């Protein structure tokens with residue numbers, strides 16, 4: 001090799017050294033299921049699926065990967081006293097982990113850091129922290145639709161748990177109309193959202209006394225569909241589904257302020273409706289009172305989804321998605337048409 005050729009190769013080395021290698025994630029870049037739809041996967045389901053993909057138990061992935069990120073510098077000092085439940089800040093790893101707790105945020109940030117994904121925050125209700133009232137909104141144990149599990153298995157689709165099943169008010173599957181189930185049909189045990197041996201679609205119970213596990217498949221076709229789901233439950237189900245669907249599209253910095261303005265506008269139109277026809281007091285009176293209290297002395301508190309926002313939308317003949325996403329002038333035009341006012 002001539003001296004000139006050698007020089008040319010050395011000349012290229014800096015370029016080779018600076019080739020950009022995309023960052024590698026510590027855990028799989030696993031895509032969540034159904035983001036941007038009413039059937040968005042829950043964060044506890046995602047965590048369980050991630051453990052399954054890595055062929056480890058949920059306990060192993062939490063204690064070995066998630067806990068060091070959540071605890072940071074305190075990891076070595078605190079780890080010996082920690083277990084799966086205490087990592088998530090309560091005695092029983094409540095399914096409210098899919099809600100809007102600070103521990104939900106810790107888990108989500110840890111998972112986003114480890115997988116390098118930016119969309120895991122939509123797998124819980126973190127978007128609504130400080131905007132929607134959390135109390136009583138979420139289940140203490142899992143609920144599931146056996147027909148969904150059965151159908152996904154038959155169709156070869158991944159088994160997962162949609163976030164919508166975590167809500168207390170959702171008692172029926174929106175797809176199959178059957179009641180959601182809360183206990184294993186084999187051992188009668190309720191199911192924790194996060195358990196040591198969680199496996200999606202199967203009972204997670206392991207009895208220390210018996211030294212055995214149930215592991216019953218939780219899917220089934222043998223359920224009666226109740227076709228007469230009440231209007232109120234259907235509206236609540238749709239409202240919650242829309243809340244989950246729109247979360248990835250929002251700029252949450254302004255959501256609360258804008259929601260309050262829109263509710264003030266709706267209050268104005270409801271009052272006009274009553275002034276024009278006093279008989280309307282029967283229809284609008286109750287919810288109008290709640291609106292006044294919310295916008296008055298409770299204006300700094302989170303809003304009640306089930307008892308306020310969803311009924312307000314029903315009376316204003318708008319969807320929850322419209323209330324949240326439409327700008328105020330669009331909403332004013334819609335209300336003018338829907339409430340027949342301003343002629």
Ligand SMILES: [Zn+2]
Pocket residue numbers: 145146147148149173174175176177
């Ligand atoms: Zn179903």
Ligand SMILES: [Zn+2]
Pocket residue numbers: 184185186187188189203204205214215216
């Ligand atoms: Zn069981």
